[in-house]
Amino acid sequence: MLTPHDTPEPATPHPADAPPGGDPLARERAHLAASRAALRAMREDVESLDLTDVTANWVNAAVLNAQIEERIKSLADLSHTPLFFGRLDYVREVAADEEGTAPDGPYRAERFYIGRRHVHDPAGDPMVIDWRAPVSQPFYQASRTNPLDVALRRRFGYTGGDITAYEDEDLTASGDGAEATSRLLQQEIERPRVGPMRDIVATIQPEQDEIVRSGLSGTVCVQGGPGTGKTAVGLHRVAYLLYAHRERLARTGTLVIGPNDSFLRYIEQVLPALGELTVHQATVDSLVAHVPVTGSDPAPTAIVKGDARMAEVLRRALRSHVGRPTESLVVVRGSRRWRVPADEITTLIEELLARDIRYGAAREALPQRIAHAVLIRMEQAGEAPDDRVQNAVARDRAVKALVKEVWPPVDPAKLVLRLLGDADFLRAHSEDLLTDEERAALLWPKPYRGVKSARWSAADAVLIDEARDLVERTPSLGHVVLDEAQDLSPMQYRAVGRRCSTGSATVLGDLAQGTTAWATPAWPEALHHLGKPDAHVEELTAGFRVPREVIAYASRLLPAIAPGLAEVRSVRESPGSLRLVRAAEGALLPGLVEACHAALTHEGSTGLIVPDPLVEAARAALAEAGLPALAPGEETRADARLTLVPASLAKGLEYDYVVLAEPAAVVEAEPTRGAGLRRLYVGLTRAVSGLTVVHEGELPEELG
Numbered sequence: 001m002l003t004p005h006d007t008p009e010p011a012t013p014h015p016a017d018a019p020p021g022g023d024p025l026a027r028e029r030a031h032l033a034a035s036r037a038a039l040r041a042m043r044e045d046v047e048s049l050d051l052t053d054v055t056a057n058w059v060n061a062a063v064l065n066a067q068i069e070e071r072i073k074s075l076a077d078l079s080h081t082p083l084f085f086g087r088l089d090y091v092r093e094v095a096a097d098e099e100g101t102a103p104d105g106p107y108r109a110e111r112f113y114i115g116r117r118h119v120h121d122p123a124g125d126p127m128v129i130d131w132r133a134p135v136s137q138p139f140y141q142a143s144r145t146n147p148l149d150v151a152l153r154r155r156f157g158y159t160g161g162d163i164t165a166y167e168d169e170d171l172t173a174s175g176d177g178a179e180a181t182s183r184l185l186q187q188e189i190e191r192p193r194v195g196p197m198r199d200i201v202a203t204i205q206p207e208q209d210e211i212v213r214s215g216l217s218g219t220v221c222v223q224g225g226p227g228t229g230k231t232a233v234g235l236h237r238v239a240y241l242l243y244a245h246r247e248r249l250a251r252t253g254t255l256v257i258g259p260n261d262s263f264l265r266y267i268e269q270v271l272p273a274l275g276e277l278t279v280h281q282a283t284v285d286s287l288v289a290h291v292p293v294t295g296s297d298p299a300p301t302a303i304v305k306g307d308a309r310m311a312e313v314l315r316r317a318l319r320s321h322v323g324r325p326t327e328s329l330v331v332v333r334g335s336r337r338w339r340v341p342a343d344e345i346t347t348l349i350e351e352l353l354a355r356d357i358r359y360g361a362a363r364e365a366l367p368q369r370i371a372h373a374v375l376i377r378m379e380q381a382g383e384a385p386d387d388r389v390q391n392a393v394a395r396d397r398a399v400k401a402l403v404k405e406v407w408p409p410v411d412p413a414k415l416v417l418r419l420l421g422d423a424d425f426l427r428a429h430s431e432d433l434l435t436d437e438e439r440a441a442l443l444w445p446k447p448y449r450g451v452k453s454a455r456w457s458a459a460d461a462v463l464i465d466e467a468r469d470l471v472e473r474t475p476s477l478g479h480v481v482l483d484e485a486q487d488l489s490p491m492q493y494r495a496v497g498r499r500c501s502t503g504s505a506t507v508l509g510d511l512a513q514g515t516t517a518w519a520t521p522a523w524p525e526a527l528h529h530l531g532k533p534d535a536h537v538e539e540l541t542a543g544f545r546v547p548r549e550v551i552a553y554a555s556r557l558l559p560a561i562a563p564g565l566a567e568v569r570s571v572r573e574s575p576g577s578l579r580l581v582r583a584a585e586g587a588l589l590p591g592l593v594e595a596c597h598a599a600l601t602h603e604g605s606t607g608l609i610v611p612d613p614l615v616e617a618a619r620a621a622l623a624e625a626g627l628p629a630l631a632p633g634e635e636t637r638a639d640a641r642l643t644l645v646p647a648s649l650a651k652g653l654e655y656d657y658v659v660l661a662e663p664a665a666v667v668e669a670e671p672t673r674g675a676g677l678r679r680l681y682v683g684l685t686r687a688v689s690g691l692t693v694v695h696e697g698e699l700p701e702e703l704g
């Protein structure tokens with residue numbers, strides 16, 4: 001049973017010490033004011049820390065100071081982000097320690113306020129509990145069928161920084177079993193979008209919460225249609241993991257990988273708003289940027305370069321550098337000469353190759369193994385050499401020279417340069433792996449002379465990254481979130497996988513939105529390349545962005561682009577609007593300008609999505625009409641609400657109103673019809689409140 005309560009006007013919060021009276025809203029405001037004061041006191045405590053006597057060492061002092069700065073920042077009270085958004089009244093006292101994590105902590109209460117961060121009063125008792133604490137979880141999961149010991153769930157509505165409404169759910173009330181829909185939740189979902197992506201911490205849904213709180217040790221893969229909250233869930237999961245495993249992840253690090261820089265700019269404020277300031281963001285391209293990328297590949301070439309078989313080609317090519325000695329090794333120590341025959345050294349080399357350790361690690365191990373063979377001879381001759389002698393022998397000039405010859409250092413970029421430029425070398429290491437046609441696709445028309453002069457493509461950089469890892473292990477992070485994963489090639493999955501080889505990952509994607517020529521056909525295959533074949537695949541089906549009518553229209557493409565996938569179930573109540581406008585011949589641009597003008601009469605942001613070849617013409621037309629447009633990822637503001645989005649950059653973004661230009665041209669701008677239709681599906685699913693499709697030519701037949 002939901003009981004909404006509103007006040008017509010925001011009132012001034014009660015000071016913390018004022019008698020709150022009998023009005024529940026006033027009492028909640030008093031708690032908010034008191035919590036704010038407590039947070040201020042927590043910040044002042046940290047600010048007043050005097051470090052002068054704590055450490056004499058300036059390095060330690062600098063580290064401590066940086067940590068304190070961080071802590072002060074994380075204690076900031078952002079006036080527009082409510083300190084708490086919910087309240088739970090349990091049926092009995094439950095325990096929460098200071099951080100709210102220990103089930104049997106010292107603090108016990110029946111009532112908890114749930115917010116973005118933990119706030120305690122001067123006595124150390126919690127005033128607001130972090131949403132990630134176990135005691136907060138029922139806020140997201142409790143239902144009338146399974147109340148989880150909760151009697152009452154209260155959600156707060158805010159205007160600016162003030163509580164202006166609340167809504168109660170009595171979870172003890174017996175009813176018909178149907179769960180009520182929260183009006184505050186609906187309002188939150190339907191709120192117009194301006195500015196960067198925001199957190200959803202107050203309204204995480206049960207199916208999302210389960211993914212957010214899944215443990216650190218497992219990798220989770222989330223398949224979900226447009227607007228089902230995949231990105232939001234991934235970001236909240238990092239925040240949750242940082243809370244639950246703070247020390248471990250502080251050591252090992254966390255990373256969010258997105259498709260391009262504008263997308264990363266769009267999402268970059270979510271984690272700081274949740275108090276997490278240390279999560280890095282990257283694109284796959286930036287992770288593997290070992291060489292400047294100035295070239296590009298035709299699709300057939302990029303497909304072969306991105307194929308997992310290339311990993312084996314590289315491995316073989318690298319190991320082909322390992323030779324066998326033809327003469328015995330002679331080490332001179334003082335007046336004695338020690339001889340190790342060539343076949344014995346060959347055996348040592350074979351043993352190292354069989355162990356399949358990194359090329360560089362094996363190269364470092366070989367001198368020690370040779371020295372060991374020399375030491376055995378010394379002992380047999382009655383000497384008693386110790387470790388120092390072994391180390392000295394390992395560094396002996398003759399040993400070093402031999403190792404350099406039989407296990408030479410290899411530069412990963414040069415290895416790839418040779419594979420792509422030397423047909424014989426490529427054939428020798430791919431004979432049974434690739435076809436002649438595939439080899440022809442790989443080879444540069446004209447070999448480059450060196451690493452610096454080569455025009456490397458994005459796929460080449462991934463090959464170099466693989467080669468680097470074969471030489472020296474890539475350090476692994478504790479957790480990686482991979483968004484828009486469906487677009488990665490197998491070799492790119494491997495590049496991401498080695499960055500979480502000893503950690504875990506959250507893989508987010510939608511098979512229907514794959515727009516690369518090598519897009520993921522099925523998740524198990526992708527997870528195999530990532531090195532996480534045991535990951536759970538979860539599905540999100542409720543859509544929080546796209547209005548029903550619009551998603552139904554876009555979903556007409558599904559049979560053609562992803563036959564197995566079901567249409568997203570929109571949870572938006574406002575119907576939204578879908579308009580199809582046929583422009584007169586030659587009048588596409590004026591039609592777009594008019595549609596943008598109309599969209600801008602509404603509150604919120606407008607995105608004009610155009611086929612890439614049309615971007616400049618559209619920009620000029622908008623400028624001429626006095627409508628300056630932002631670039632994707634640039635923050636929309638109240639006075640700058642229109643963004644011009646090339647269709648190729650629309651992925652992951654959203655706007656209140658979308659004007660989409662010439663669907664057929666969006667499709668045609670891609671190398672294959674499948675990729676083109678999926679690109680169109682992405683464009684058609686960016687709108688929160690309304691979509692206007694303006695076309696001059698025929699619509700693609702798949703839109704029926």
Ligand SMILES: Nc1ncnc2c1ncn2[C@@H]1O[C@H](COP(=O)(O)OP(=O)(O)OP(=O)(O)O)[C@@H](O)[C@H]1O
Nearest residue numbers: 200203204205226227228229230231232544545652
């Ligand atoms: N539980 C929720 N409460 C309120 N809003 C939500 C919730 N879940 C998602 N949203 C909102 O829905 C919109 C879409 O979310 P998000 O971008 O994470 O979806 P997505 O699945 O990554 O979409 P796409 O596949 O199109 O990139 C965002 O504005 C997000 O804030």
